[in-house]
Amino acid sequence: MTMDGRILGRVALYGVAYLTLGFILLPLIFVTWLAFFAQEIPSFPPEGYSVKWFGAIANNRNFVTGFWTSLQVAVAATVIGLLIAVPASLILARRQFAGSAALSQFLLLPLVVPGVVMGTSIYVFQIETEIATGLPILGSLGGLVAGHTLLVIPWTVRLVTASLTGLDRAAEEAAQSLGANQWTTFFRVTLPAIRPGIVAGALFGFVTSFGNLEMSLFLVGPGRITLPIAILQYLEWKIDPTVAAVSVLQILLIAVAMVRASSWSWVTMTVVRPSCCCRARISSRTSRRSLASRLDRGSSRSRTSGRMTRARARATRCCWPPESWRG
16 A cells, blocks of 8 residues: 555544544533523524523422432442342353353343333333232332343443453462462452453443433333433423533533543552562561462462463462461
């Protein structure tokens, strides 16, 4: 390829990238601009700018109630989804059994099924369950959380499984060869290593649940409202910039969550690592030589000699794991 061809290809690539970025950011910029219009009915150019629409949000009971309901449901659904998705991801990433592929596709099914279909199905299921058991499920906060949990699980399973698949198991094998049981290895080695995937999955799940409209329309009960439903009901009667102001606050909330998640992931990758003690913390009874010999005795439990060699070198170099794991 000639020099001119490479330059044209690079210009075309950058052009497509900037067009895509503009296509994504332009609606956000427009909504943010609209939230500061002074007039009630938007017109261009604006007559002036004001922040009164942000004050109108606090005076609207549906917006305030809907925000807190959406926040509670999203947090609860995210926590429950993580409790289900992390063990499921461990099974899918570490175990091969008949039906594992089908189980993986089943857990990811809410990503491809339309929200209206899922909302209708869960609504009918809750009706039948309430008739059969007599439990007040339909329209309850618990029923809404259960439905939103199905939206969270696919994101967490996908991202946590990806983190586990790319995880080098040498550190886990070193911990187990030095006497750590499976639970200690998981909480002290595996969990810190996959924390970026867990944080990313929780963030995507929270955002999906917080902004969900289709399923919430079917599952909310009388006297209960979520923020997306409050916005929809408001737009049925008014078209002032209050809705744009609500959208700006949602964008800020999501942006803060993303920044926090990025900082947590960065801390995990750069600071949080399998616990490592310095040479001075090793007592006279457990020297570096005895540590290496213990690794040699535990090498029979390693799956491959190559992994054990890396684990042995890493543990000897870092004086790891901590003294509390040693016999």
